Amino acid sequence: MAGKSSKKAASIDMTAMCDVAFLLLTFFILTATAKIPEALPVDTPQSTVQTKLPESDLATLTIGKGKVFFDLKGREVRVKTLELMGQKYGVEFTDDEKSKFALMEGIGVPILNLKQLIEMKTAERSKAGQPGVPTDSLDNQLKEWVYNARIANIELNDKELQIAIKGDAKEEYPSIRKVMDILQDQGINSFSLVTGLRGKNF
């Protein structure tokens, strides 16, 4: 029958194609980094500037609803920063807590409550309603976090830490200014503002 021959012609050997496809798939899966859920979801404003944020040596200060959250890239830097903060505020962290902290998302609690936060599960943390890192002039823990993270980054990577501010679009200017002031007090005059992408014809 003619049907048989036409069937034969339609079947192509897909083994090699399949091999290549899965090789590429494996590559992309392995190179992709898992996205850690954000501790404080914010709606960033848009801009037409298209500078990418660095992948490492970066601290992100997330500002939303009047709260400030602190996040840091790089596991070793995180552990080192936690150790320095522990020394500063007299809190001992175990090795287990340190390794958990290295993989955590941004934090938004005073240092004394950090142990409880580390113990929680990821799902609980996002629901915990973290109050934000204290930024008052009397108890300026955000300043210490940034300062110690910079020290840790210079010690480990020999590079100055980059700071990115990720603010909510509806956040009022004074709370942004407060964070900028904290950075400027440490001599950080240059930082990045995280923005979304906007169309060209804005």
Add this chain to the structure above:
Amino acid sequence: MAELNTGDSGGGKDKKVRSKKQNSKVDLTAMVDLAFLLITFFMLTTTLSKPQSMNLGLPDKDEPNKQNVDIKVDENRTMTILLGANNKLLRYNGLLATPVAGGAPKDFIYGKEGIRKELLKVKKDVLAYSTAKGKPKNGMIVIIKPSKKSTYRNLVDILDEMAIVDVPTYAIVNEFTPEEAKLLEGK
């Protein structure tokens, strides 16, 4: 591998071998479809997930920012932008008491049709003015004053305008004179 021989179906092979061959042949089309779908997904997510950012440099804090009172800065080159509540935007050129021609305080909206047109116009005017004075390198100076009620979006929007219009010098100043505060509240 098993499929290599399928071409010569003619031959005098017995039925047993043939049926065995057919079983070993699996249709890979669906699998390849799925694989490529996943590849596409991972490719797109890895490249698109990097957030955008805009760089911002602020002047050193120790030396007070005197740009709007410094005599050395030519007031003909300055434009002051006040950011108010509810996306209000106000600008004046030169000094508030004695604005340059056409530079009296005026409301604008954000975006292409609003403040950008004005920025481009003033930029051109300032360039003409500086060139006439023999210093074409002295571009316009924009002073951005965000009020306490303005939002972060307003600030990023106006910084974005600076980048689009390519304003050579701009600064964020936090001090408000009483006249400026009144101006923002007035309307």
